[in-house]
Amino acid sequence: MAYEAQYYPGATSVAENRRKHMSGKVEKLREVSDDDLTLVLGHRAPGSDYPSTHPPLAEMGEPECSIREMVEPTPGAKAGDRVRYVQFVDSMYNAPSTPYFRTYAAAINFRGVDPGTLSGRQVVEARERDMEEVAKFQLETEMSCPALASLRGATVHGHSLRLPEDGIMFDMLDRCRLENGVVIMHKDQVGRAIDKKVDFGKPMSEEEAAKRTTIYRVDNVAFRDDAEVIEWVHTIFEKRTAYGFKPE
Amino acid sequence: MADDRKRMFQKDLEIKFTKEHGDNKMEGGEITDKKVTYYRLGVDQNPRKVEMRKAGQEMADKRGLVGYNPMMHCGGIPLGQRALTPSFISGTDMMVETDDLHYVNNAAMQQMWDDIRRTCIVGLDMAHETLEKRLGIEVTPETINHYLEVLNHALPGGAVVQEHMVETHPALVDDCYVKIFTGDDELADEIDSQFLVDINKQFPEEQAEALKAAIGKTTWQAAHIPTVVSRTTDGAQTSRWMAMQVGMSFIAAYNMCAGEAAVADLSYAAKHAGVISMGDMLPARRARGPNEPGGVSFGHMADIIQTSRVDAEDPAHVALEVVGGACMLYDQIWLGSYMSGGVGFTQYATAAYTNNILDDNMYYNVDYINDKYDGAANKGTDNKVKATMDVVKDIGTESTIYGLENYEKYPTALEDHFGGSQRATVLSAAAGCATSLATGNGNAGLSAWYLSMYLHKEAHGRLGFFGYDLQDQCGATNVFSFQSDEGLPVELRGPNYPNYAMNVGHQGGYTGIASAAHAGRGDAWAVNPLIKVCFADDMLPFDFTAPRKEFGRGALKEFEPAGERSLIIPAK
Numbered sequence: 001m002a003y004e005a006q007y008y009p010g011a012t013s014v015a016e017n018r019r020k021h022m023s024g025k026v027e028k029l030r031e032v033s034d035d036d037l038t039l040v041l042g043h044r045a046p047g048s049d050y051p052s053t054h055p056p057l058a059e060m061g062e063p064e065c066s067i068r069e070m071v072e073p074t075p076g077a078k079a080g081d082r083v084r085y086v087q088f089v090d091s092m093y094n095a096p097s098t099p100y101f102r103t104y105a106a107a108i109n110f111r112g113v114d115p116g117t118l119s120g121r122q123v124v125e126a127r128e129r130d131m132e133e134v135a136k137f138q139l140e141t142e143m144s145c146p147a148l149a150s151l152r153g154a155t156v157h158g159h160s161l162r163l164p165e166d167g168i169m170f171d172m173l174d175r176c177r178l179e180n181g182v183v184i185m186h187k188d189q190v191g192r193a194i195d196k197k198v199d200f201g202k203p204m205s206e207e208e209a210a211k212r213t214t215i216y217r218v219d220n221v222a223f224r225d226d227a228e229v230i231e232w233v234h235t236i237f238e239k240r241t242a243y244g245f246k247p248e
Numbered sequence: 249m250a251d252d253r254k255r256m257f258q259k260d261l262e263i264k265f266t267k268e269h270g271d272n273k274m275e276g277g278e279i280t281d282k283k284v285t286y287y288r289l290g291v292d293q294n295p296r297k298v299e300m301r302k303a304g305q306e307m308a309d310k311r312g313l314v315g316y317n318p319m320m321h322c323g324g325i326p327l328g329q330r331a332l333t334p335s336f337i338s339g340t341d342m343m344v345e346t347d348d349l350h351y352v353n354n355a356a357m358q359q360m361w362d363d364i365r366r367t368c369i370v371g372l373d374m375a376h377e378t379l380e381k382r383l384g385i386e387v388t389p390e391t392i393n394h395y396l397e398v399l400n401h402a403l404p405g406g407a408v409v410q411e412h413m414v415e416t417h418p419a420l421v422d423d424c425y426v427k428i429f430t431g432d433d434e435l436a437d438e439i440d441s442q443f444l445v446d447i448n449k450q451f452p453e454e455q456a457e458a459l460k461a462a463i464g465k466t467t468w469q470a471a472h473i474p475t476v477v478s479r480t481t482d483g484a485q486t487s488r489w490m491a492m493q494v495g496m497s498f499i500a501a502y503n504m505c506a507g508e509a510a511v512a513d514l515s516y517a518a519k520h521a522g523v524i525s526m527g528d529m530l531p532a533r534r535a536r537g538p539n540e541p542g543g544v545s546f547g548h549m550a551d552i553i554q555t556s557r558v559d560a561e562d563p564a565h566v567a568l569e570v571v572g573g574a575c576m577l578y579d580q581i582w583l584g585s586y587m588s589g590g591v592g593f594t595q596y597a598t599a600a601y602t603n604n605i606l607d608d609n610m611y612y613n614v615d616y617i618n619d620k621y622d623g624a625a626n627k628g629t630d631n632k633v634k635a636t637m638d639v640v641k642d643i644g645t646e647s648t649i650y651g652l653e654n655y656e657k658y659p660t661a662l663e664d665h666f667g668g669s670q671r672a673t674v675l676s677a678a679a680g681c682a683t684s685l686a687t688g689n690g691n692a693g694l695s696a697w698y699l700s701m702y703l704h705k706e707a708h709g710r711l712g713f714f715g716y717d718l719q720d721q722c723g724a725t726n727v728f729s730f731q732s733d734e735g736l737p738v739e740l741r742g743p744n745y746p747n748y749a750m751n752v753g754h755q756g757g758y759t760g761i762a763s764a765a766h767a768g769r770g771d772a773w774a775v776n777p778l779i780k781v782c783f784a785d786d787m788l789p790f791d792f793t794a795p796r797k798e799f800g801r802g803a804l805k806e807f808e809p810a811g812e813r814s815l816i817i818p819a820k
Binding site (some may be wrong): 018092093097098099100101116117118119120154155157160161162163164165167170172173174191214215216217218219222223224229230233234236237238240241243244245 | 705725
């Protein structure tokens with residue numbers, strides 16, 4: 001029988017959404033062009049070459065190495081790209097994703113990524129073109145709502161703040177705005193102005209966000225109601241505790 | 249349990265978030281609202297920030313070099329894009345500007361650490377044995393009183409033996425003194441009251457009896473060197489300064505020969521054999537001498553805070569005061585300055601002692617425990633529930649989910665604790681302290697701390713900064729391990745415990761957990777009865793019975809610190 005990955009316990013919609021994020025089998029909801037992505041990431045000018053830190057691997061004459069023979073380099077590594085980052089911030093008011101599930105999604109489904117997980121933000125560092133692949137995937141799919149999730153290299157406390165009246169997660173640096181019913185970014189990740197307004201489309205309705213979210217909230221799917229997840233946490237806790245218990 | 253209880257943070261958050269402060273225009277709304285208008289008023293909305301900006305401008309004009317300028321923030325977008333709001337000190341009605349809770353801006357916080365760093369405890373018995381058995385000098389209560397009179401002249405920097413000596417000005421070192429304490433009531437009765445930390449007077453009867461039984465007929469000096477000396481040097485200076493003056497005072501008080509060999513024995517006793525520092529020295533990678541905060545164990549810190557002797561019937565309050573004091577010391581001063589730098593660490597620590605959010609979680613837990621476990625959260629030893637994994641899971645889970653749901657039901661509470669590290673600290677401290685209270689077992693409390701971290705991470709899909717993913721994911725594994733370098737009773741762990749050394753936002757919670765186990769049992773002390781008695785002294789500038797209130801007085805500029813230099817600088 002073929003092995004089927006079991007990503008996460010739980011019987012609720014939140015648990016189901018977590019499994020989806022981890023599996024990578026998420027619904028595509030919008031298109032983001034390569035140039036628009038490059039603009040909001042802010043690492044290089046759209047259409048410019050990828051800056052590199054070393055020649056393409058094929059030109060480098062690599063040493064004989066069994067590991068190198070076994071592991072196919074990612075496209076970014078092959079080309080010698082520098083390492084750059086994408087950083088997401090997800091509102092605690094039912095944003096579709098959360099830092100840990102962005103990390104799991106990246107680590108499970110992409111190669112050559114270095115995810116970092118904090119409370120307000122989640123960063124992925126990778127060779128530039130590999131990072132862009134992760135960023136585009138997460139921006140274009142149900143992992144992101146343009147109103148409740150956004151690219152922010154700094155000042156990420158909007159994740160826990162009350163929503164402004166227009167429902168767009170608070171941003172100290174005012175990178176995102178609601179204009180004519182769609183969310184636009186007019187600054188890059190770290191708040192530098194960009195040449196055009198990048199359109200990320202309509203915000204999810206409150207109902208849709210509540211349906212797609214991966215955060216437990218008492219006003220949507222309460223954590224205490226997902227008994228299977230709590231039981232699983234208890235099991236992990238007991239096993240880790242027992243492992244270190246050495247009475248002798 | 250029913251969810252209709254009035255939250256202890258409700259009034260604080262209503263005043264903080266639905267009333268105007270300065271010119272922040274935050275009048276109206278409910279603390280349960282999920283949406284709000286952000287006016288982006290910058291620093292102009294806040295009187296303290298305006299004052300600081302003006303001071304920065306004046307300083308730049310005077311010295312010809314720019315300094316504080318809020319427009320340097322985020323490339324010209326100053327603080328205050330959301331409302332700048334004050335905070336309440338938990339357990340008090342004191343509303344303070346949060347800037348005034350940085351220890352640089354708060355004289356009470358500075359003095360708390362000064363009073364710990366400049367303190368050591370020195371045994372008198374070894375010295376007395378040397379005098380009596382080796383030199384045949386009679387030691388009586390009268391000679392002890394005379395010695396203490398000499399030492400209270402010498403310890404601040406007065407000369408006692410040599411001629412033509414420089415001395416320190418008494419008005420600059422007026423916070424320096426020595427007192428003694430003993431478990432021997434007969435001896436205590438013979439000691440001049442000005443020199444005595446009176447255990448019978450300072451502690452409830454039951455605690456006094458336990459302390460006296462532990463201390464027995466031994467006698468100890470509680471020595472506090474001058475604040476200004478300690479600030480100019482470091483914690484390792486405390487025992488050295490004390491030992492020099494103790495040695496000289498023995499020579500003077502007992503008419504000894506200044507050069508006789510017995511003096512070396514007295515010095516050895518004072519410097520090494522009979523001295524107890526508040527903190528151990530640290531290894532090379534975090535090198536500090538004794539009496540620096542990284543060496544102050546959680547048990548010592550739990551004993552330094554004195555709420556247990558003035559409010560013993562409310563062990564939750566005892567733990568909360570310990571959490572507040574220890575968060576300030578370990579997060580704001582130790583990790584926030586000694587080990588790192590800057591201003592961010594204040595934000596971690598203040599979450600644990602402002603706006604009654606942790607207090608609400610703790611007292612909810614007390615009610616939950618008392619309902620379910622037949623009064624186990626009340627002070628006592630016969631009422632405790634056995635420390636089992638089932639109990640840890642039950643209390644740790646209920647506490648954590650209650651706290652998580654508060655953040656979900658009260659968006660202003662979430663906004664107040666806008667960083668996940670703040671939330672993680674508060675939730676885990678509540679779970680850990682409550683489990684300690686119920687079981688009387690600090691390591692059971694520590695276990696609940698780690699369970700709380702796991703639950704929090706799964707519920708919200710996020711936790712704190714990277715460190716929470718490191719220490720708090722592996723911490724459960726060392727809770728009940730007692731092998732060297734892997735585990736210890738929580739009372740004996742400290743900031744330099746291997747897994748805790750850069751554990752921002754944790755160490756105050758761990759101290760509360762250590763304290764709660766003993767406060768819950770009604771113990772007179774957590775780990776060291778001598779330290780508990782040493783700080784039971786109303787003469788200390790910082791009131792260790794109420795650290796949170798003292799921080800509030802510091803923020804409101806009502807606290808009078810020691811070690812001031814106005815006597816020796818130009819008048820302004």
